[in-house]
Amino acid sequence: MTGHDHKPGQFRPGADAHPLNQATDAQGTDDTFGAGDTLGADTALKLTGGTAAVRELLLALSVGFSLPSPLPESLRDPNSLGHPNGLDSIIAAAKDSGLLLPDGTVVGTARYALLKGTPKARIRALQRELVDKTLREGLVLGELARDLARNGYQDPRVVAELERSADDALETDPGLAAELYAEALLAGGDEVAKAARHAQATAATGDLDSAGRMVDRLLAVPGAPDLRLGVDVAAAVWAQRGMLARSADTYNWLGPDRIDGSAPLAAVAMIGSGNPVDAEELLATAAPSGSPTLLAVAMSLTQQGLRETLAPAPELALPELIRASDMMNAAGTSIPLPETPAALAALCALHGGEPTVADTVLRAALTAGQGGDAARPRLFLLRAWSSMQQDNADDARLAINEAVKANHWALAPRDEFLLAALEVGLARRGSDVHELVLAWDRAREAMMHVSVDLYSLLSWGELMIAAARLRESRRVAHYLxxxxxxxxxLGNPPLWSVPLHWAAVQAALLSEDPAGLAPHAAALVRASERSHLASVLAAGGKAWVSVLAGRFEASDVETAARGLAAVGMPWEGARLAGHAAAHADERRDMVKLLACARDLHPQGSAPSAGVSERQEDARTAVPAQPVMDNGGGPGAPDSSGLSAREREVGRLILEGKTYREIGEAIYISPRTAEHHVARMRRRLGAESRSELLVRLRMALGEGYPPP
Incomplete structure (x- = not known):
């Protein structure tokens, strides 16, 4: 390489290695001449070999000229510079001095000295001459435009080159586009002219604060250019902040006369914030979009599918949204969106009991880069939710890790809230009370930064259940x-409302609140006529009530548990079967239900062991109250304070059996046997094993003589 190759479109992100750029950087970091040293022309001339012609050549190359392309007019007459043998002799002298490298670049110290010691007016004149010559020869400024802008040269021709290239990169490489728009401003560009596009590129990288400030200034300018795009960016930023209603307000401010192709995006924001009437009116009055491009088709399918989710029988919704995601993937563009088609399709699948479908859609979107860098964390977090729902905690945590490191910006508040709900869900399913309390504390902080919208209902449902378990329901009451x-x-659409009703049923069970359970159970029964998921969840809720009342058929419970697993809720099914096993009167029923629980939840023993989700733990620091595990029905404690299962375990302890032998005897895991023993110690007030044995003999009566 003998100099800069200024080819069209040759832009690259990040710092550039152009000589002028390096020299300018060196002014702040290079200590070759000592701090604060001001180099004059004499010093620079001495450093460059004492020849005016050599100095002029090296200065031109430091400014941005290159060999063998045309050089400044001052070098066209070597005689005037004391080199009658021509330009070749000047180049040879520069190389002999060791200041010009074989690749045509100037040694760093010499470049620094020349640019530091040359008057700024002279440098600007050379930069202007460089731009003139490049364009006169029909070349594109290309990378040179970036070098000149970063080094303070202002020229409308440089601005035009940078803005043109930024526009070209906007939808495919928003990170590069954001850098180019910023450099155009350094070169003297108009801040308002490209503000919407600059904000779009900046938001796509995940820098919500900067993008928000840009569109704020733009929307305050009367007759602002690219106003609709600016509104799209503002709406997307509000959505990522977890304030979707503000997104809808922004589109309402824009109005139907100016909405044009943004109508589908407005519909996503309006429906998501509970305003379907406004969405329908806007879609009816908005002018149709332009040519049927992949992007236009994707947006059209998105709003159609989303509207189908509000129907009484939303069977068509998921296919429409999946096709919308496919078209967005094929388009390969990144535009500001309140929610990506992939996220909407995944949410639709998760709400419909099809987490595997959600995972497939999300994988394809991540591979295609749908939504750009800003969308990646949310897509990964939804994948984590799909894995958690399928009882695969390891995959869920891997997806969470990918979300956190997806880009260098902090998670947006909307995604931070989703992450907090995921951590609560994983801790709850892992029966780790300490982790649940910690995750709950983080979730309480995260929920204060967002508002409720349609696309966050899964998170609120999970937090409703956790709050009931921790007796913190008041913390989420107003959100719910x-x-x-x-x-x-929205008309209580079954697709969106059924999972939240199911969460409310679980919360009521944990809170021992029959009155609170009844309306949600009734809602599930009513929705069963139109929703298969609702019918499965209604059966599951009925089975839970029968188990807790102590009046259940093992076959009915198993059917309900396996039904839950079939709609993507294996953990919930295993927990139901395991809890019923702990309260079964007949051993054959207990064995059957335990086998079902282990079949549905093979990787752990907690749900299948019949341990209540509200099992007491000192770290919860809540008043002692009856809990579902042994509070009521045949499993309730008798006068001894022990449940039937605990009395059974106690007898085996008195017989000298180990936890493993107890598990083999009554078909529970050793860990579950240990849980029962620990609970008996608390109930009987035993401080040691020997004291436990004494109190057990007293509680269980005759037949267990002292050792």
Missing amino acids: ESAWDLLGR
């Missing part, structure tokens, strides 16, 4: 009121 109100404004 907003959720029910939102669903009411």
Whole structure:
């Protein structure tokens, strides 16, 4: 390489290795001449060999000229510079001095000295001459435009080159586009002219704060250019902040007369914030989009599919949204969106009991880069939710790790809230009370930064259950009121409302609140006529009530448990079967239900062991109250304070059996036997094993003589 190759479109992100750029950087970091040293022309001339012609050549190359392309006019007459033998002799002298490298670049110290010691007016004149000559020869400024802008040269021709290249890169490489727009401003560009595009590129990289400030300034300018795009960016930023209603307000401010091709995006924001009427009116009055491009088709399918989710029988919704995601993947563009088609398709699948479908859609979107860098964390987090729902905690945590490192910006508040709900869900399913309390504390902080919308209902459902378990329901009560109100404004669509009703049923069971359970159980029964998932969940809720009441048929419970697993809830099914096994009167029923639980949840023993999700733990620091595990029905403690299962375990302990032998005797895991023993010690007030044995003999009566 003998100099810069200024080819069209040859832009690259990050710092550039152009000589002028390096020299300018060196002014802040190079200590060759000592701090604060001001180099004059004499010093520079001495450093460059004492020849004016050599100095002029090296200065031109330091500014951005290159060999063998045309050089400044000052070098066209070597005689005037004391080199009658021509330009070749000047180049040879520069190389002999060791200041010009074989690749045509100038040694760093010499470059620094020349640029530091040359008057700025002279440098700017050379830069202008360089631009003139490049364009006169029909060449594109290319990378040279970036070098000149970063070094403070202002020229409308440089601005035009940078903005043109930024526009070209905007939808395919928003990170590069953001750098180019910023450099165009350094070169003297108009901040307003490209503000919307600059904000779009910046938001796509995940820098919500900077993008928000740009569109704020733009929307305050009367007759602002690219206003609709600016509104799209503002709406996307509000959505990522977890304030989807503000996104809808932004589109309402824009109005139907100016909405044009953004109508589908507005519909996503309006429906998601509970305003379907506004969405329908806007779609009816908006002008049709332009040519049927992949992107236009993707947006059209998105709004169609989303509207189908509100129907009483939303069978068509998921296929429409999957096709929308496919078209967005094929388009390969990155535009500002309140929610990506892939995320909407995944949410639809998760709400419909098809987590494997959600995972497939999300994998394809991540591979295609749908939504750009800003969308990657959310897509990974939804994949984590799909894995958690399928009882695969390891895959869920891997997806969470990918989400956190997806880009160098912190997670947006919407995604931070989703992550917090995921951590709560994983801790709850792992029966780790300590981790659950820690995750709950983080979730309490995260929920204060977002508002309720349609696309966050899964998270609110999970937090509702955790709050009931930890007796913290008051913390989420007003958020849940907003959720029910939102669903009411949408007509209580089964697709979106059924999972939240199921969460409310579980929360009521944990809170021992029959009155609170009844309306949600009734809602599931009503929705069963139109929703297969609702019918499965209604059966599951009925089975739970029968188990807790002590009046259940093992076959009915197993059917309900396997039904839950079939709609993507194996952990919930295993927990139901395991809990029923702990309260079964007949050993054959217990064995059957335990086998079912282990079949549905093979990787752990907690749900299948019949241990209550609300098992007491000192770290919860809550008042002692009856819990579902042994509070009521045939499993309730008798006068001894022990449940039937605990008395059975106690007898085996008194017979000298180990935890493993107890497990083999009554078909529970050793860990579950240990849980029972620990609970008996608390109930009987035993401080040691020997004291436990004494108290057990007293509690169980005759037949167990002292050792």
